[in-house]
Amino acid sequence: MQPTTTRESESLVEERDALAQLERQFTGESRFAERPEGRAVVTARGLSRTYGKGDAKVHALRDVDIDFTAGRLTAIMGPSGSGKSTLMHILAGLDQPTGGRVAIDGVEITRLKEKKLTQLRRDKIGFIFQSFNLLATLTADENIVLPLSLARRRADEGWRRAVIEAVGLQDRLTHRPAELSGGQQQRVAVARALITRPAVLFADEPTGNLDSRTGGEVLDLLRRSVDEFGQTVIMVTHDAGAASIADRVVFLKDGRIELDEDRMTRDAIYDTIKNLEVPR
Numbered sequence: 001m002q003p004t005t006t007r008e009s010e011s012l013v014e015e016r017d018a019l020a021q022l023e024r025q026f027t028g029e030s031r032f033a034e035r036p037e038g039r040a041v042v043t044a045r046g047l048s049r050t051y052g053k054g055d056a057k058v059h060a061l062r063d064v065d066i067d068f069t070a071g072r073l074t075a076i077m078g079p080s081g082s083g084k085s086t087l088m089h090i091l092a093g094l095d096q097p098t099g100g101r102v103a104i105d106g107v108e109i110t111r112l113k114e115k116k117l118t119q120l121r122r123d124k125i126g127f128i129f130q131s132f133n134l135l136a137t138l139t140a141d142e143n144i145v146l147p148l149s150l151a152r153r154r155a156d157e158g159w160r161r162a163v164i165e166a167v168g169l170q171d172r173l174t175h176r177p178a179e180l181s182g183g184q185q186q187r188v189a190v191a192r193a194l195i196t197r198p199a200v201l202f203a204d205e206p207t208g209n210l211d212s213r214t215g216g217e218v219l220d221l222l223r224r225s226v227d228e229f230g231q232t233v234i235m236v237t238h239d240a241g242a243a244s245i246a247d248r249v250v251f252l253k254d255g256r257i258e259l260d261e262d263r264m265t266r267d268a269i270y271d272t273i274k275n276l277e278v279p280r
């Protein structure tokens with residue numbers, strides 16, 4: 001065996017951690033079921049989440065009720081500390097609420113044991129992270145089909161081609177992440193999230209690490225996944241422009257839903273955010 005340098009072994013550790021994270025998320029079969037529009041794919045009732053005890057107790061979420069309809073793109077906004085990440089993590093089964101319940105595609109996830117929950121995440125949930133989370137040693141194509149490879153299943157060829165074409169990476173498939181721009185890397189991540197046809201796709205600040213042009217390309221892609229593939233998307237963002245592509249904008253403040261509106265203009269979103277940031 002070749003001796004490995006410190007840098008190589010560090011990157012191997014990073015690779016292994018990233019792979020483990022993905023593996024936890026996707027191992028096993030994925031579903032290719034059609035999902036009719038107009039149905040609630042994600043339902044949350046009476047969600048609360050507290051951290052800490054006594055004087056240090058923080059109410060990150062307070063009695064939140066919310067439904068997400070199939071085939072819509074929802075933006076979640078709100079000041080820093082308002083509970084956006086907490087809400088998204090609980091909806092995606094990555095964290096447990098202190099009170100209340102969540103159902104995804106009709107299955108109450110807040111009652112599931114870890115193994116079943118992992119299975120449900122793998123079958124029904126896609127993720128896009130701010131920091132892309134691609135595996136550096138795999139090509140774009142290998143990264144895209146990784147959720148299926150980990151599940152030891154083959155991609156449906158027609159769907160794989162449709163996804164790759166949608167993200168516009170036909171001529172970059174053999175490139176590794178380091179040979180791709182930030183926007184291209186995030187497009188690989190979008191394709192990887194779509195390849196399993198998840199019931200719901202969660203995106204946590206998907207354009208947070210991108211300039212406005214490449215961020216715009218990624219937003220356009222999320223919008224098209226809703227319009228062309230009927231994907232359900234829930235996106236946390238700080239950016240009024242990003243939220244203006246959504247069908248619905250939900251504003252959190254102090255762990256509560258402060259406002260829940262259909263499609264809003266960038267200016268209206270910007271003004272709403274400014275008002276929310278004024279302390280009560």
Ligand SMILES: Nc1ncnc2c1ncn2[C@@H]1O[C@H](COP(=O)(O)OP(=O)(O)OP(=O)(O)O)[C@@H](O)[C@H]1O
Pocket residue numbers: 051052058059060078079080081082083084085086087
């Ligand atoms: N692990 C934790 N331990 C203690 N408090 C936490 C923890 N995670 C979050 N909080 C607190 O819960 C509240 C909501 O946090 P959350 O991360 O959901 O906010 P956010 O809206 O995502 O903010 P940002 O826009 O800054 O990402 C904050 O007051 C935060 O300090």
Ligand SMILES: [Mg+2]
Pocket residue numbers: 084085086
């Ligand atoms: Mg957050």
